[in-house]
Amino acid sequence: MELGPLDVNLKPRNTTWVKNSNILFIDNPVGTGFSYVKNLSALTKNNSQIADDLVILMKQFFQKVPEFQKSPLYIFSESYGGKMAASFALALYKAVKSGKISCNFQGVTFGDSWISPIDSVATWGSYLYTVSMVDKQGLEVINASVQDIRQSMAKGQYVNATELWSRTEDIVEKYTNGIDWYNILSNVGEQPKPMVGSLPPNHILHKSYMRHVGNLSSDPLFKLMNGKIKEMLRVIPKNVTWGGQSGAVFDALKGDFMKPVTDVVDILLNTTDLKVVVYNGQLDLIVDAPGTLQWIDSLKWPGINGFKKAERTPIVLKGQRTGGFVQSFKNFQFFQILKAGHMVPTDAGEAALKMLTMITRNK
Structure with missing residues (x-):
């Protein structure tokens, strides 16, 4: 997706980092990418x-x-x-x-x-207001939600703070008509379909999972990793899917996420x-x-x-x-x-x- 010798379409990338360096990619934490656990209790917290x-x-x-x-x-x-x-x-x-x-x-x-995390989230409102993505009402509503996150963190309620972070993202998307979280000048448009390993729709963090994990796991990348790349690696068990445990990883770290x-x-x-x-x-x-x-x-x-x-x-x-x-x-x-x-x-x-x-x- 970013810096390998070939892009997702297996076309040469002129700005690949392997021109200058030896690169070791690590699927991390365990449960990410092709790495996996046989029991979810082994996931890092x-x-x-x-x-x-x-x-x-x-x-x-x-x-x-x-x-x-x-x-x-x-x-x-x-x-x-x-x-x-x-x-x-x-x-x-x-x-x-x-x-x-x-x-x-x-x-x-x-x-x-x-x-x-709180410094990133706390500046969303002012940043979006400065670039004309929200009005003053949107700025105020976003900042009020950030204040709730601060209060939860001050009480040591970090799981709740993560849930409030997800709610704040809902507010941002409402006032910006679904801004792209990864480049404000891009337009997300149609949302990706849930990939293998997705959190269930009724999970409190489902929307945020789809924004930040499902959104990055686009169909071309998902097909490539579970197709030609998996075949070439030759060490991945047949029952292991690239990204297959990503939802469980996302959930396991919810208590540490905002720290x-x-x-x-x-x-x-x-x-x-x-x-x-x-x-x-x-x-x-x-x-x-x-x-x-x-x-x-x-x-x-x-x-x-x-x-x-x-x-x-x-x-x-x-x-x-x-x-x-x-x-x-x-x-x-x-x-x-x-x-x-x-x-x-x-x-x-x-x-x-x-x-x-x-x-x-x-x-």
Whole structure:
């Protein structure tokens, strides 16, 4: 869908990331993609369990292919993957320092990431109002719903906060006539049919599941993954379907969904020598740029004031086009990618590839 050597139609992609790097994709958390459990009780319930699983996986990986132990390793992530990547990066760093894993761990990158859910949700209204997607009434109703989420979180009622998040999305869609959560300039139009593994229609999170999991699992991708890709991998059991347990995964994490990991990002900046990078698409809604900048501003990292004063420089593409901007201070970088929504490599492939090079080549 985003950065492989071939697109969903198996046509060559000019901006594939494998031009510059070796890439390991992980179906994570377990139950996602082709990964599966034989008993749903084995699904992870929180970020720390997810991080533990990933560290175990990487330990096995480096033992299996030791030639990669000396290669610079960067964790890249997107969306909820960013939340998972924060805890994973910290756990992996500790494992490397304690000698449990041998690898050349260099940095972690959070793309349009669900690092501080309340900051993302709390800026939906003002962002949509600024770009003329809602009127003042819509702004007020959205903000009132966000306040209910804050109250639930303050009481430690995180499952209820997740349900209220889903309700807030209903309100946003009502006042925007069904805006595309992943690029505000796109039009969702007809909604996808429920895929295998979908939450039942009467589930409190069914609508949000369809928006954020079903919506990404388009028919061409679903057919490709469960067709030619499954055949080529040769290791997937016949009864396992790509995305078949996704609804159960979505449900299992509902108590952890709205919890932030900004404290983990602070620890990464304060106690490690890792390069920490954040990037955001200009047109993303679900994790909008204002919300991302809001949680960055709240970091307790001593270098945050230096970062705020750092010069923002343009990312210049062919023909002197501006693909975005980057701001750097010490081991922290923030990339704002223009004309891109949530899936930056899909919407702005050239800018995303240049960003990858800048991060991994330490430019």
